Amino acid sequence: MHRPPIWDVASLDEHYAPASSSAIRGGFRRLRAIRRIALTCVWTLVASVPQTILIRSTGKSKIRFARYYWASVCRILGLRVRVIGTLAGTIRDTQAVTLGQKPVIFVANHSSWLDIAVVGGILPTVFVAKQQIADWPIIGTLARLGRTIFVSRQRNNTGRELRAMTERLANGDNLILFPEGTSTDGSRVLPFLSSFFAIAKPSRQDPDGVPPPPPVLIQPISIVYDRLEGLPVGRARRTAFAWYGDMELAPHIWKVTQWRSMRASIILHPPIAPESCRTRKDLSALVHQVISKGVADLHQNPEMDR
Numbered sequence: 001m002h003r004p005p006i007w008d009v010a011s012l013d014e015h016y017a018p019a020s021s022s023a024i025r026g027g028f029r030r031l032r033a034i035r036r037i038a039l040t041c042v043w044t045l046v047a048s049v050p051q052t053i054l055i056r057s058t059g060k061s062k063i064r065f066a067r068y069y070w071a072s073v074c075r076i077l078g079l080r081v082r083v084i085g086t087l088a089g090t091i092r093d094t095q096a097v098t099l100g101q102k103p104v105i106f107v108a109n110h111s112s113w114l115d116i117a118v119v120g121g122i123l124p125t126v127f128v129a130k131q132q133i134a135d136w137p138i139i140g141t142l143a144r145l146g147r148t149i150f151v152s153r154q155r156n157n158t159g160r161e162l163r164a165m166t167e168r169l170a171n172g173d174n175l176i177l178f179p180e181g182t183s184t185d186g187s188r189v190l191p192f193l194s195s196f197f198a199i200a201k202p203s204r205q206d207p208d209g210v211p212p213p214p215p216v217l218i219q220p221i222s223i224v225y226d227r228l229e230g231l232p233v234g235r236a237r238r239t240a241f242a243w244y245g246d247m248e249l250a251p252h253i254w255k256v257t258q259w260r261s262m263r264a265s266i267i268l269h270p271p272i273a274p275e276s277c278r279t280r281k282d283l284s285a286l287v288h289q290v291i292s293k294g295v296a297d298l299h300q301n302p303e304m305d306r
Contacts, residue, residue, distance in 0.1 A: 070120030085268030222294025
């Protein structure tokens, strides 16, 4: 299968600039990457102290601080986030859910590790991530400080994982899911796995002993990286952001941190009530359709402002 080229800053400069100029620019790029990686590490170390304290609290500060942390990471990386639409979720507590306020399950397409910083700085949410991330150096610690729910996607663990998500929703937390089950090259949205919607639309086939979740709303979210160095991103350059397949994480971070500026646009679509769909598969298909259309619209018209 043919894979599109992975664009990096060095290859573009070598193509368009004389050798001496390219060498100077290459030095500046490497310094930029080193500075950004160092600042992110220092900021993470500093931020872990208050978050370790806040994570034990019952207030809203731990959610607000997590958003501030990820928004600051975006600024350090030179990544501007443009938001189109209205956020459905807010920060609530157990009493608010008991009184009838609905937690929100955000559902988004997934093409890069950058998605975490992009949505983490905008959404008042808890991430649901694969179990392997818990064992990653630094990133695993960050995920735990962010109160991430880790899932293995093994059938014998389904009941425990659904129970953990149900408890978070009942306590007023919102969740975010990436139901493609993997990341992509950013050109299209893969079919969604309907099993990801079990927490939003329980069925009789779900494990016994799992308490029913509170009523929720689904807010579909389309994420597209549409500006690079101030220029529109076409199909060939989407791989500058995408981290997928067998790509190594560290080299990809090194390449991304060399760019001067980037932009991500996200569409917050109108929320969907799960009960409006007859089955879990119908809900999955509807949400996929909404997100796919949003991604296609942003690809065709990066400056849309609907």
